[in-house]
Amino acid sequence: GAVVSQHPSRVICKSGTSVKIECRSLDFQATTMFWYRQFPKQSLMLMATSNEGSKATYEQGVEKDKFLINHASLTLSTLTVTSAHPEDSSFYICSAREGFLSEAFFGQGTRLTVV
Amino acid sequence: SQKIEQNSEALNIQEGKTATLTCNYTNYSPAYLQWYRQDPGRGPVFLLLIRENEKEKRKERLKVTFDTTLKQSLFHITASQPADSATYLCALFTSGTYKYIFGTGTRLKVLA
Numbered sequence: 001g002a003v004v005s006q007h008p009s010r011v012i013c014k015s016g017t018s019v020k021i022e023c024r025s026l027d028f029q030a031t032t033m034f035w036y037r038q039f040p041k042q043s044l045m046l047m048a049t050s051n052e053g054s055k056a057t058y059e060q061g062v063e064k065d066k067f068l069i070n071h072a073s074l075t076l077s078t079l080t081v082t083s084a085h086p087e088d089s090s091f092y093i094c095s096a097r098e099g100f101l102s103e104a105f106f107g108q109g110t111r112l113t114v115v
Numbered sequence: 116s117q118k119i120e121q122n123s124e125a126l127n128i129q130e131g132k133t134a135t136l137t138c139n140y141t142n143y144s145p146a147y148l149q150w151y152r153q154d155p156g157r158g159p160v161f162l163l164l165i166r167e168n169e170k171e172k173r174k175e176r177l178k179v180t181f182d183t184t185l186k187q188s189l190f191h192i193t194a195s196q197p198a199d200s201a202t203y204l205c206a207l208f209t210s211g212t213y214k215y216i217f218g219t220g221t222r223l224k225v226l227a
Contacts, residue, residue, distance in 0.1 A: 004158075006158065034214070034215065042219075043204065043217045043218060043219050043220055044159070044204070044217045046214060046215070046216075049213070049214055091156075093158045093159070095158075095159075095215075100213075101146065101147065101166075103149060103161050103164050104149065104161070104206075104208075104215060105161055106151070106158035106159045106160070106161070107158050108157060108158045109156070109157060109158040111156065
């Protein structure tokens with residue numbers, strides 16, 4: 001299957017700082033990328049959908065000024081958690097797909113801990 | 116309300132048996148459905164995709180069925196092995212909303 005690389009896999013940051021997470025599609029062009037958050041023993045919660053060159057579409061309840069998403073190229077999307085708080089600590093996962101009816105492939109996930 | 120349910124939170128089976136996992140949905144009209152495997156602390160790994168006009172898909176020891184009348188997908192692992200132990204997620208893609216909706220997941224444990 002196609003490869004989606006997410007970096008970093010783990011990050012610890014101090015409250016009030018910002019953290020950037022990168023998601024790259026390595027062997028295909030991702031017209032759409034998705035960002036999810038997952039709490040322990042729960043399913044994936046969609047945060048936002050981004051199409052290359054367009055503004056991201058955020059799900060209800062997700063603060064767009066806090067979770068900045070950029071999808072500047074067909075192989076790279078970034079999620080920046082701004083002014084991080086301990087309650088932002090979670091497992092963040094990106095996924096990408098090439099076309100509208102294509103499979104979605106996931107990155108390895110990023111464990112964010114805010115202290 | 117719209118819901119996706121996977122049959123049980125946890126499923127234990129003996130090595131060599133066939134594991135059958137269920138994904139039921141209500142009030143969706145999915146264009147296709149995907150099954151993923153997720154190990155602890157890792158992102159989901161894509162396994163199979165089945166479209167609304169397909170009844171069955173196979174890949175090695177895996178088989179997926181899709182019944183749009185019953186609003187159900189079944190995921191089978193034949194000749195199960197301890198290495199198959201993981202959480203399995205189903206995800207619907209709905210053309211109305213253009214996004215994936217994930218089920219709650221089933222934790223499968225294959226006992227040696």
